[in-house]
Amino acid sequence: xxxxxxxxxxxxxxxxxxxxxxxxxxxxxxxxxxxxxxxxxxxxxxxxxxxxxxxxxxxxxxxxxxxxxxxxxxxxxxxxxxxxxxxxxxxxxxxxxxxxxxxxxxxxxxxxxxxxxxxxxxxxxxxxxxxxxxxxxxxxxxxxxxxxxxxxxxxxxxxxxxxxxxxxxxxxxxxxxxx
Amino acid sequence: xxxxxxxxxxxxxxxxxxxxxxxxxxxxxxxxxxxxxxxxxxxxxxxxxxxxxxxxxxxxxxxxxxxxxxxxxxxxxxxxxxxxxxxxxxxxxxxxxxxxxxxxxxxxxxxxxxxxxxxxxxxxxxxxxxxxxxxxxxxxxxxxxxxxxxxxxxxxxxxxxxxxxxxxxxxxxxxxxxxxxxxxxxxxxxxxxxxxxxxxxxxxxxxxxxxxxxxxxxxxxxxxxxxxxxxxxxxxxxxxxxxxxxxxxxxxxxxxxxxxxxxxxxxxxxxxxxxxxxxxxxxxxxxxxxxxxxxxxxxxxxxxxxxxxxxxxxxxxxxxxxxxxxxxxxxxxxxxxxxxxxxxxxxxxxxxxxxxxxxxxxxxxxxxxxxxxxxxxxxxxxxxxxxxxxxxxxxxxxxxxxxxxxxxxxxxxxxxxxxxxxxxxxxxxxxxxxxxxxxxxxxxxxxxxxxxxxxxxxxxxxxxxxxxxx
Amino acid sequence: xxxxxxxxxxxxxxxxxxxxxxxxxxxxxxxxxxxxxxxxxxxxxxxxxxxxxxxxxxxxxxxxxxxxxxxxxxxxxxxxxxxxxxxxxxxxxxxxxxxxxxxxxxxxxxxxxxxxxxxxxx
Numbered sequence: 001x002x003x004x005x006x007x008x009x010x011x012x013x014x015x016x017x018x019x020x021x022x023x024x025x026x027x028x029x030x031x032x033x034x035x036x037x038x039x040x041x042x043x044x045x046x047x048x049x050x051x052x053x054x055x056x057x058x059x060x061x062x063x064x065x066x067x068x069x070x071x072x073x074x075x076x077x078x079x080x081x082x083x084x085x086x087x088x089x090x091x092x093x094x095x096x097x098x099x100x101x102x103x104x105x106x107x108x109x110x111x112x113x114x115x116x117x118x119x120x121x122x123x124x125x126x127x128x129x130x131x132x133x134x135x136x137x138x139x140x141x142x143x144x145x146x147x148x149x150x151x152x153x154x155x156x157x158x159x160x161x162x163x164x165x166x167x168x169x170x171x172x173x174x175x176x177x178x179x
Numbered sequence: 180x181x182x183x184x185x186x187x188x189x190x191x192x193x194x195x196x197x198x199x200x201x202x203x204x205x206x207x208x209x210x211x212x213x214x215x216x217x218x219x220x221x222x223x224x225x226x227x228x229x230x231x232x233x234x235x236x237x238x239x240x241x242x243x244x245x246x247x248x249x250x251x252x253x254x255x256x257x258x259x260x261x262x263x264x265x266x267x268x269x270x271x272x273x274x275x276x277x278x279x280x281x282x283x284x285x286x287x288x289x290x291x292x293x294x295x296x297x298x299x300x301x302x303x304x305x306x307x308x309x310x311x312x313x314x315x316x317x318x319x320x321x322x323x324x325x326x327x328x329x330x331x332x333x334x335x336x337x338x339x340x341x342x343x344x345x346x347x348x349x350x351x352x353x354x355x356x357x358x359x360x361x362x363x364x365x366x367x368x369x370x371x372x373x374x375x376x377x378x379x380x381x382x383x384x385x386x387x388x389x390x391x392x393x394x395x396x397x398x399x400x401x402x403x404x405x406x407x408x409x410x411x412x413x414x415x416x417x418x419x420x421x422x423x424x425x426x427x428x429x430x431x432x433x434x435x436x437x438x439x440x441x442x443x444x445x446x447x448x449x450x451x452x453x454x455x456x457x458x459x460x461x462x463x464x465x466x467x468x469x470x471x472x473x474x475x476x477x478x479x480x481x482x483x484x485x486x487x488x489x490x491x492x493x494x495x496x497x498x499x500x501x502x503x504x505x506x507x508x509x510x511x512x513x514x515x516x517x518x519x520x521x522x523x524x525x526x527x528x529x530x531x532x533x534x535x536x537x538x539x540x541x542x543x544x545x546x547x548x549x550x551x552x553x554x555x556x557x558x559x560x561x562x563x564x565x566x567x568x569x570x571x572x573x574x575x576x577x578x579x580x581x582x583x584x585x586x587x588x589x590x591x592x593x594x595x596x597x598x599x600x601x602x603x604x605x606x607x608x609x610x611x612x613x614x615x616x617x618x619x620x621x622x623x624x625x626x627x628x629x630x631x632x633x634x635x636x637x638x639x640x641x642x643x644x645x646x647x648x649x
Numbered sequence: 650x651x652x653x654x655x656x657x658x659x660x661x662x663x664x665x666x667x668x669x670x671x672x673x674x675x676x677x678x679x680x681x682x683x684x685x686x687x688x689x690x691x692x693x694x695x696x697x698x699x700x701x702x703x704x705x706x707x708x709x710x711x712x713x714x715x716x717x718x719x720x721x722x723x724x725x726x727x728x729x730x731x732x733x734x735x736x737x738x739x740x741x742x743x744x745x746x747x748x749x750x751x752x753x754x755x756x757x758x759x760x761x762x763x764x765x766x767x768x769x770x771x
Binding site for chain 1: 724
């Protein structure tokens with residue numbers, strides 16, 4: 001039962017991820033990406049990480065996908081502006097991607113025993129690892145420093161976004177003196 | 180207990196306080212003049228450099244999150260000094276900007292990110308520091324809102340670094356999946372160099388190569404350097420690159436220590452390709468900023484070659500070279516900044532006959548270029564000598580010979596500019612330029628650095644002892 | 650897998666019912682509803698004004714700025730959830746941690762308000 005759900009979700013996420021790149025319309029790509037995020041969130045649920053699943057849906061499928069849609073709309077992607085990609089570039093991309101895929105398959109080949117030996121299968125996996133209580137406990141003790149730094153990161157991102165996105169009325173010459 | 184946290188994190192706390200002070204000042208609309216702000220920042224930066232040399236114990240804080248020892252503090256001092264010079268050289272441009280405070284705040288937060296990055300004891304902290312160091316930089320690169328080129332630079336920087344971060348994370352996830360940890364210590368003991376880990380490692384190395392713009396991951400470098408404001412270009416080429424190199428060393432030596440048979444060939448390949456390609460492209464540049472961009476690419480190749488030494492000597496030689504490189508490159512950028520601000524051009528033609536009108540600037544640029552090229556009286560010679568001898572000491576003679584040949588090739592284009600300044604007739608008439616006080620400070624510090632570091636062997640010994648003490 | 654996953658079964662069932670209802674209703678209306686079409690009826694309706702031009706016109710970057718700021722604060726609020734669940738267990742130390750985090754973001758928020766990034770009219 002569990003593994004069949006896993007394979008189904010895995011298939012859905014890979015299929016929709018492929019559709020993100022293959023579909024012609026950028027809006028369709030964004031919608032497929034939403035499905036990808038949902039299926040990955042379901043994978044988290046299978047791993048008992050319900051909170052992370054909720055975060056993924058709220059932040060990624062909700063907020064960040066809205067940003068994606070905005071970007072698509074900002075970009076003015078009409079048919080006539082469609083960049084013409086040269087056939088060589090497509091070839092080069094295909095070959096590079098293919099080589100990466102082959103390398104990855106080669107590297108993962110026979111990695112089953114590695115996973116077993118390092119993680120000891122399911123035995124070492126506590127069912128309550130992913131709950132909000134435990135997540136909170138480790139976030140506010142072991143991961144305290146990254147947590148606090150992330151606030152500085154948000155702060156810098158805010159300032160950067162405001163200054164780039166906010167056009168001010170006065171001309172630069174005039175206000176330069178005022179500062 | 181708390182004391183230990185304060186002393187270990189003192190530089191980071193200092194920087195955070197400064198960032199907050201700037202932002203609170205902006206929010207409360209306290210009347211600020213740029214000179215006052217600059218003075219505040221300078222005092223903070225210089226005192227941070229001071230406290231980085233204070234007595235300290237090495238060790239970990241917050242589990243394995245934050246690592247500190249004397250070498251790391253010395254590296255932070257180098258980055259702080261670099262940032263200070265960047266503030267000095269770019270102030271004439273900065274004070275005309277209406278977002279001056281935001282500029283300072285963003286620049287300091289990237290510095291904070293780099294400090295956390297080189298102190299990181301696991302991949303999580305490393306990644307967070309990297310993001311904090313990168314995201315504000317993209318905003319800074321597009322700081323000239325009226326210039327299309329500047330926006331293009333910001334866009335290219337954020338896209339290429341997002342791509343690099345994605346590959347880096349992909350690699351980290353493989354390492355985490357096979358070792359069960361993101362901590363450098365645990366990885367070091369759990370890693371066995373199987374194929375999955377090799378794949379993950381190559382992804383991580385690719386991410387690093389993007390950040391230090393090693394060939395073939397250098398495509399963004401020239402465009403970003405050309406479009407961004409000079410202060411940011413110099414910051415990118417010196418401080419940002421230095422931080423990436425500083426963190427690459429513990430990652431390689433410590434976390435992936437057991438995989439040296441994998442990473443050394445990769446590094447040697449990367450460094451030789453970088454040196455050759457960087458040289459070939461630098462030969463045919465017409466813009467001074469693009470020229471310095473490719474010169475930076477080449478220097479990154481030498482640094483990578485030095486890292487292959489894989490011992491205390493290699494670590495010390497890289498830190499030593501970085502110290503010299505900061506003064507040499509920033510010296511060159513100060514002159515470029517002065518000329519671009521006054522003439523509005525940065526093509527090489529501006530430098531023709533510069534000696535006749537501006538002898539001082541020409542002498543500084545001469546010194547900086549000599550140091551970058553590695554010509555004996557300047558400190559750069561010793562820096563490169565130590566890097567190459569560290570690689571030679573580990574027995575990679577072919578790579579060292581290739582690098583030495585390329586050093587000779589690089590003499591051509593560095594000396595070409597020197598020839599233009601001293602021999603050629605001026606293309607355009609530049610009146611005698613008077614550098615502002617801040618620019619004079621920057622020129623003075625860089626000249627002193629280039630001349631003094633080469634002649635005092637105690638500095639190298641000091642760095643070597645710091646590295647050996649770990 | 651393990652027992653916790655079973656807790657999600659009601660959510661899963663609800664999800665299926667929600668999707669199933671939508672699909673069912675759409676199919677039924679499609680099957681039993683009358684189909685009459687004319688040129689006027691098929692035309693795209695835009696407040697009685699004839700549609701012209703392209704729907705994909707670039708729009709103001711202000712929307713994007715607002716959305717970015719929303720994402721930043723969205724992520725910030727998510728951090729509060731695991732904190733709130735453990736609030737009693739953390740005691741004062743946890744309170745100080747969160748105050749620091751929120752204090753930094755509050756300065757950012759004040760900056761945003763000060764710059765007028767959330768004001769629509771210029």
